Amino acid sequence: xxxxxxxxxxxxxxxxxxxxxxxxxxxxxxxxxxxxxxxxxxxxxxxxxxxxxxxxxxxxxxxxxxxxxxxxxxxxxxxxxxxxxxxxxxxxxxxxxxxxxxxxxxxxxxxxxxxxxxxxxxxxxxxxxxxxxxxxxxxxxxxxxxxxxxxxxxxxxxxxxxxxxxxxxxxxxxx
Amino acid sequence: xxxxxxxxxxxxxxxxxxxxxxxxxxxxxxxxxxxxxxxxxxxxxxxxxxxxxxxxxxxxxxxxxxxxxxxxxxxxxxxxxxxxxxxxxxxxxxxxxxxxxxxxxxxxxxxxxxxxxxxxxxxxxxxxxxxxxxxxxxxxxxxxxxxxxxxxxxxxxxxxxxxxxxxxxxxxxxxxxxxxxxxxxxxxxxxxxxxxxxxxxxxxxxxxxxxxxxxxxxxxxxxxxxxxxxxxxxxxxxxxxxxxxxxxxxxxxxxxxxxxxxxxxxxxxxxxxxxxxxxxxxxxxxxxxxxxxxxxxxxxxxxxxxxxxxxxxxxxxxxxxxxxxxxxxxxxxxxxxxxxxxxxxxxxxxxxxxxxxxxxxxxxxxxxxxxxxxxxxxxxxxxxxxxxxxxxxx
Numbered sequence: 001x002x003x004x005x006x007x008x009x010x011x012x013x014x015x016x017x018x019x020x021x022x023x024x025x026x027x028x029x030x031x032x033x034x035x036x037x038x039x040x041x042x043x044x045x046x047x048x049x050x051x052x053x054x055x056x057x058x059x060x061x062x063x064x065x066x067x068x069x070x071x072x073x074x075x076x077x078x079x080x081x082x083x084x085x086x087x088x089x090x091x092x093x094x095x096x097x098x099x100x101x102x103x104x105x106x107x108x109x110x111x112x113x114x115x116x117x118x119x120x121x122x123x124x125x126x127x128x129x130x131x132x133x134x135x136x137x138x139x140x141x142x143x144x145x146x147x148x149x150x151x152x153x154x155x156x157x158x159x160x161x162x163x164x165x166x167x168x169x170x171x172x173x174x175x
Numbered sequence: 176x177x178x179x180x181x182x183x184x185x186x187x188x189x190x191x192x193x194x195x196x197x198x199x200x201x202x203x204x205x206x207x208x209x210x211x212x213x214x215x216x217x218x219x220x221x222x223x224x225x226x227x228x229x230x231x232x233x234x235x236x237x238x239x240x241x242x243x244x245x246x247x248x249x250x251x252x253x254x255x256x257x258x259x260x261x262x263x264x265x266x267x268x269x270x271x272x273x274x275x276x277x278x279x280x281x282x283x284x285x286x287x288x289x290x291x292x293x294x295x296x297x298x299x300x301x302x303x304x305x306x307x308x309x310x311x312x313x314x315x316x317x318x319x320x321x322x323x324x325x326x327x328x329x330x331x332x333x334x335x336x337x338x339x340x341x342x343x344x345x346x347x348x349x350x351x352x353x354x355x356x357x358x359x360x361x362x363x364x365x366x367x368x369x370x371x372x373x374x375x376x377x378x379x380x381x382x383x384x385x386x387x388x389x390x391x392x393x394x395x396x397x398x399x400x401x402x403x404x405x406x407x408x409x410x411x412x413x414x415x416x417x418x419x420x421x422x423x424x425x426x427x428x429x430x431x432x433x434x435x436x437x438x439x440x441x442x443x444x445x446x447x448x449x450x451x452x453x454x455x456x457x458x459x460x461x462x463x464x465x466x467x468x469x470x471x472x473x474x475x476x477x478x479x480x481x482x483x484x485x486x487x488x489x490x491x492x493x494x495x496x497x498x499x500x501x502x503x504x505x506x507x508x509x510x511x512x513x514x515x516x517x518x519x520x521x522x523x524x525x526x527x528x529x530x531x532x533x534x535x536x537x538x539x540x541x542x543x544x545x546x547x548x549x550x551x552x553x554x555x556x557x558x559x560x561x562x563x564x565x566x567x568x569x
Contacts, residue, residue: 022202121277
């Protein structure tokens, strides 16, 4: 018959419970529950425009609120290189006047290269702005607003102001 | 131990032990995932039972469903200034429409709208039972930061022991089809016999279901790996953009002329007559399309039509026939996993088999505590008596 040597009390507990240890996985969802609800509220805009508001920016006759969507370094997007996400809200008076908003690193050469197009609603829209390889921490972002009447208005924001995390990341990459 | 087991060949016993060990060390995790998955299949129905706001009560027997423009007008009346992002009509008519809106303060909310009266019956709020159960089941609530969540990997990797258990289970239990003809569940012969019978019974009956779950969950794992390595199998191409010339230029402050949703629906009907539209997505920018989607002849996948919001032209259709064979197969994985494509009856079938699978995991653990440990000692002893020096214990 199969009998194992009579184990000590500690070994016996271990023998009996070791295969139930995977129940400890349940700690993971319990630990992440607050973060889950925080994330949901964040994505639904109940925690503000983005994680870090950059402030009100005047663009021609209009103004927008701009925010860093998440305070994180740019995301690697495979062959597309790196990208950084920003959120924008149009001023209440210009909700019906602004047709589109664009953001890019450096001055746009023409109407076709104004950068990442913001998408969403006038009250909260986001854009994933591409970060070209040659970008430095001292570069400037160009925000272009296009009116339904065809008018273009622009404003600039230094990367250091728009996203200190990105500026630090760029400085580190250059060194 | 004596009887049939000890007379089995060594190879059969090896399979038996492998089968026993595949899920055993993680049984509680697997149990949790199977149980939450079972609940997730009917989470929408649970919400329907729990909250009157998500139900679609017709005010009269002959009440007419509102058109999309009427819904839009009703939402504007009830939530002034809000911008609609999409309107979704759940598969079954017992559910209220879900309308996603962003308010002027920038917050996005999902509204439950009565499809007959347009009344906003309620809001999804901070806690959505369906989303919560899905997240609990699918990724243990672990956040997605920069790629797929580690929870997603942990859960979808269970496909491997699940598939292994299925294969070894069939090998061990060769004449499993007997259970279909003469099901046997002995309740008076002791706990080991009961749990063993239950395990075999539940296992044999749910072979196709387990195969579906293991394969589709395996795809979720593969998908995460592909995605995190920026590998795409999509033939969809770059989403189309409305041509600059099509977007009208108007005087400052004047509203831009756009087609109505009724006109968009008509354009879609002309293009794909047998499409049953289940959602309308609004343009997310001035250069975006109105996107209408629904199930067509092949119910597992959605077909979509993109309509130019200024001139009503259909500028892209994505039908079943536009997809590659690989996309048809991989695209079918999620609906096959959730069973949400045919109505309530299929969800109940999925729930029943999901709970059977949950029982299977539990009974497997019970069988193990009664038997597999002893089998393992025996097998190890026979195969490597000298090396392990287990004779001493005999």
